[in-house]
Amino acid sequence: MKLIKFTKKGIYCIPGNFYLDPWYPVDYAVISHGHADHSRPGNKHYLCHNDSKAIIKHRIGQDISIESLGYNEPKNINGVQVRFFPAGHVIGSAQIRLEYKGFVVVFSGDYKTQPDFISTPYEPVKCHEFITESTFGLPIYKWKEEKELQTELQNWVLQNQKNNRTSVFLGYSLGKAQRIMKLIEGVDDVYVHTAIHNLNTAISGSGIELPETTLLKYDFKKADLQNKIVIMPPGLLGSKLLKKIPNAATAICSGWMHIRGNRRWKGVDAGFAISDHADWDGLLAAVKATEAEKVYVTHGSQAVFSKYLNEIGIEAHELKTEFGEDELAQSEEVKTETA
Amino acid sequence: MKDFSNLISAIEITNKTNAKIDALVDYFKIAPDKDKLWLIALFTGKRPSRPVKSNLMKSWVMEITKLPEWLFLESYSSVGDLGETLALLLPNPEHTIEKPLHIWIDELSDLKPKSDEEKKEYVLESWNGLEAQERLIFNKLIGGSFRIGVSKKTLVNALAKLSGIDANQLMHSIIGNWTPNTISFDDLLNGEHINYDNSKPYPFCLAYSLEKELEDLGETNEWQVEYKWDGIRGQIIKRKEEVFIWSRGEELVTEQFPELVAAVSQLVGSFVIDGEILAIKDSTVLLFNDLQKRLNRKNVTKKLLEDVPVGLYIYDILEVDDVDLRRSSMEERRSKLENLFEQNTSDILKLSEVINFNNWDELDALRNAARSFNSEGLMLKKKSSIYHVGRKKGDWWKWKVDPLTIDAVMIYAQKGSGRRSSKYTDYTFAVRKEDKLVTVAKAYSGLTDVEITEISKWVNKNAIEKFGPVRTVKAELVFEIAFEGIAYSKRHKSGVALRFPRMKRWRRDKTVKDIDTIESVKALIDAS
Numbered sequence: 001m002k003l004i005k006f007t008k009k010g011i012y013c014i015p016g017n018f019y020l021d022p023w024y025p026v027d028y029a030v031i032s033h034g035h036a037d038h039s040r041p042g043n044k045h046y047l048c049h050n051d052s053k054a055i056i057k058h059r060i061g062q063d064i065s066i067e068s069l070g071y072n073e074p075k076n077i078n079g080v081q082v083r084f085f086p087a088g089h090v091i092g093s094a095q096i097r098l099e100y101k102g103f104v105v106v107f108s109g110d111y112k113t114q115p116d117f118i119s120t121p122y123e124p125v126k127c128h129e130f131i132t133e134s135t136f137g138l139p140i141y142k143w144k145e146e147k148e149l150q151t152e153l154q155n156w157v158l159q160n161q162k163n164n165r166t167s168v169f170l171g172y173s174l175g176k177a178q179r180i181m182k183l184i185e186g187v188d189d190v191y192v193h194t195a196i197h198n199l200n201t202a203i204s205g206s207g208i209e210l211p212e213t214t215l216l217k218y219d220f221k222k223a224d225l226q227n228k229i230v231i232m233p234p235g236l237l238g239s240k241l242l243k244k245i246p247n248a249a250t251a252i253c254s255g256w257m258h259i260r261g262n263r264r265w266k267g268v269d270a271g272f273a274i275s276d277h278a279d280w281d282g283l284l285a286a287v288k289a290t291e292a293e294k295v296y297v298t299h300g301s302q303a304v305f306s307k308y309l310n311e312i313g314i315e316a317h318e319l320k321t322e323f324g325e326d327e328l329a330q331s332e333e334v335k336t337e338t339a
Numbered sequence: 340m341k342d343f344s345n346l347i348s349a350i351e352i353t354n355k356t357n358a359k360i361d362a363l364v365d366y367f368k369i370a371p372d373k374d375k376l377w378l379i380a381l382f383t384g385k386r387p388s389r390p391v392k393s394n395l396m397k398s399w400v401m402e403i404t405k406l407p408e409w410l411f412l413e414s415y416s417s418v419g420d421l422g423e424t425l426a427l428l429l430p431n432p433e434h435t436i437e438k439p440l441h442i443w444i445d446e447l448s449d450l451k452p453k454s455d456e457e458k459k460e461y462v463l464e465s466w467n468g469l470e471a472q473e474r475l476i477f478n479k480l481i482g483g484s485f486r487i488g489v490s491k492k493t494l495v496n497a498l499a500k501l502s503g504i505d506a507n508q509l510m511h512s513i514i515g516n517w518t519p520n521t522i523s524f525d526d527l528l529n530g531e532h533i534n535y536d537n538s539k540p541y542p543f544c545l546a547y548s549l550e551k552e553l554e555d556l557g558e559t560n561e562w563q564v565e566y567k568w569d570g571i572r573g574q575i576i577k578r579k580e581e582v583f584i585w586s587r588g589e590e591l592v593t594e595q596f597p598e599l600v601a602a603v604s605q606l607v608g609s610f611v612i613d614g615e616i617l618a619i620k621d622s623t624v625l626l627f628n629d630l631q632k633r634l635n636r637k638n639v640t641k642k643l644l645e646d647v648p649v650g651l652y653i654y655d656i657l658e659v660d661d662v663d664l665r666r667s668s669m670e671e672r673r674s675k676l677e678n679l680f681e682q683n684t685s686d687i688l689k690l691s692e693v694i695n696f697n698n699w700d701e702l703d704a705l706r707n708a709a710r711s712f713n714s715e716g717l718m719l720k721k722k723s724s725i726y727h728v729g730r731k732k733g734d735w736w737k738w739k740v741d742p743l744t745i746d747a748v749m750i751y752a753q754k755g756s757g758r759r760s761s762k763y764t765d766y767t768f769a770v771r772k773e774d775k776l777v778t779v780a781k782a783y784s785g786l787t788d789v790e791i792t793e794i795s796k797w798v799n800k801n802a803i804e805k806f807g808p809v810r811t812v813k814a815e816l817v818f819e820i821a822f823e824g825i826a827y828s829k830r831h832k833s834g835v836a837l838r839f840p841r842m843k844r845w846r847r848d849k850t851v852k853d854i855d856t857i858e859s860v861k862a863l864i865d866a867s
Contacts, residue, residue, distance in 0.1 A: 138410075138414050140414045140417065140427040140428060142427070256761070259417070259427075259760075259761055260760075261418070261757070261760030261761035262761040264354075269353060269358070270352060303806065304413050304805075304806070308407075311407065
């Protein structure tokens with residue numbers, strides 16, 4: 001029996017007659033999380049997790065038809081039971097569990113197995129078939145613990161302050177920005193770019209508590225910012241706004257920064273390997289924990305990761321999708337969003 | 340080694356030279372003397388020989404991580420650096436080892452004569468006590484190469500900032516004959532082991548690209564015209580029987596060109612001359628690509644000396660018998676130069692030819708013909724000009740020949756190295772041959788970072804292979820390829836060889852239908 005089908009528009013649930021994170025407009029879209037490559041505009045109806053609702057409305061439109069569920073709260077769509085489980089990727093991110101006549105498929109969306117103390121931690125879900133992402137599907141990727149990252153980031157800010165420099169973190173406005181806010185909470189005043197500020201407002205509006213930040217106004221006074229902390233989307237690297245910040249030391253926060261070549265490429269002052277995606281061990285552990293008979297591997301290193309899974313005795317197939325592979329590529333979307 | 344590791348992190352991430360200098364100065368302020376000396380030694384190529392083969396290190400990592408070889412190679416081609424790949428694949432350390440840099444280096448040099456088993460035990464123990472970045476440094480210490488974007492000049496500028504000592508003197512000091520174990524840091528900086536008076540160079544006089552009509556330059560007889568050569572501009576100093584060669588980048592490169600040193604040593608007297616170091620074989624100047632094989636080599640082997648012999652085309656003279664001539668006119672200096680060298684020239688030392696011409700119209704044809712003997716074009720120097728410090732508009736002009744170009748389509752892409760290791764930066768291009776494509780050139784320079792990023796993304800999406808370092812891509816992206824020369828070649832499948840090809844422009848306005856054919860490419864040979 002086939003529960004899902006991979007179509008041009010996205011992953012389609014046959015008996016349920018709905019799509020998972022479709023990349024072309026459909027009638028019914030079940031959405032894993034609020035990132036632009038997963039929740040796209042134009043769908044007639046949206047279903048997402050409670051914490052994603054305000055984010056998606058903020059990004060796509062206040063007037064869209066959207067409903068939401070809590071984690072583990074079942075909803076029946078045409079006889080298919082849909083439930084969300086935490087994916088630990090960003091606030092409101094969910095794995096989508098589909099059950100039909102005892103057969104279970106889980107679509108991971110994007111996920112991260114390591115807790116970040118801001119999004120609901122990832123939970124493994126047993127299933128027959130598992131559709132997993134593979135953004136960092138190479139054994140060279142091994143993330144540091146949150147505690148270690150906290151020390152690294154905070155030391156960097158303190159060092160900058162000693163050298164009379166303003167610390168600027170570049171990170172995607174949904175997910176990375178809030179995580180950076182949490183990691184450097186209490187060190188000094190944090191200013192955030194409008195895109196991040198607006199998202200924060202949407203997130204706080206749905207009852208989630210975020211560390212305190214100040215909106216970075218376009219006509220800010222340089223003296224106010226000196227030696228403080230600024231967070232802005234990566235698309236603003238090289239922008240006039242960034243150049244206006246007094247004595248800025250810039251850092252990119254992204255999993256890709258794990259590799260020296262990537263750190264050096266950007267010409268910034270620091271690169272921190274902070275990712276919202278699972279590292280190699282995280283991906284492997286997640287796949288094994290599902291006990292799935294069949295694994296579909298999507299965006300990222302699908303060729304490598306599925307080949308490896310097959311070698312260790314887990315049936316895996318590559319799946320071509322149109323989800324973003326590049327954490328930083330999403331910055332282009334931010335540019336237009338804030339233009 | 341924490342401080343050294345932090346220094347490397349700070350240096351390699353920034354592309355601002357001043358930030359690198361500041362990081363070096365900070366390190367020099369806190370590091371023990373022996374570590375400072377080793378840093379200078381490592382960054383200037385005075386490295387100890389490799390104690391452990393990289394293949395062994397690779398096999399140990401595969402043994403520890405239990406990864407299949409294909410996955411190891413896949414990781415390697417994603418990282419682009421073996422030492423870094425090993426550092427990243429290893430599991431987290433279980434304890435902490437903190438030793439100063441010089442102790443690590445001493446231990447590694449003691450390791451060299453030991454058995455593979457002993458080496459393994461030492462290396463594994465070390466890996467297990469170092470976090471990823473330090474591990475990378477450790478692996479690099481074994482390999483001995485630190486290509487992290489610090490030139491000798493940057494290092495010298497940092498030392499000058501630290502000590503207040505003249506940068507050129509420091510350049511001579513660090514290049515000079517010393518070893519970290521036989522000199523103190525202060526003595527090295529103060530140049531106790533050298534005689535700086537002998538090596539002191541003058542700043543180079545530089546030219547701007549011609550930006551006016553030739554007629555506007557005035558009378559033809561006010562100008563000295565020479566061919567422009569694409570080699571290494573060098574200043575050769577012979578004082579008190581010592582010979583020094585400075586590059587335009589203010590680095591001492593004496594040891595790289597032993598045949599030049601030998602030839603200059605045989606000349607009588609003291610002098611400072613300015614010229615172009617070129618690869619010259621059978622009285623023919625070779626391309627810069629060939630000369631490149633001779634640059635920054637730790638050992639200049641006999642074979643290399645035979646394959647790529649170098650010579651000097653002498654442009655100017657700046658000092659004779661301790662008298663500074665830079666205030667005299669070009670005309671006077673030229674005649675001094677001719678007096679001194681006319682009788683003494685050889686294949687290795689040759690005066691740059693002064694071109695005879697009567698009116699400006701003749702020059703354009705001469706410029707265009709320059710390509711055929713690997714000259715870059717013409718130099719126009721005012722006969723009345725003094726030897727300026729640096730670049731000064733008006734007295735010296737360079738007038739380069741325009742490169743040849745074709746439109747070709749990208750068919751393979753490969754990742755770069757170092758800073759470019761995360762991107763597809765090296766491409767292979769093809770032109771049309773009947774209904775097929777035939778490879779004509781490989782190129783990796785000429786694009787901006789933004790373009791490379793965009794093309795890399797495109798390659799990821801449009802690659803046919805899924806594994807390995809080389810990706811075959813859809814024949815879709817068209818580039819204008821510029822090159823310095825073209826000739827028939829039996830070694831190349833296409834039957835032609837381009838010299839020094841590079842990307843001039845990404846032609847987004849063109850499709851694969853618009854590319855050149857092999858016939859139109861070959862037509863350039865007959866035309867040039």
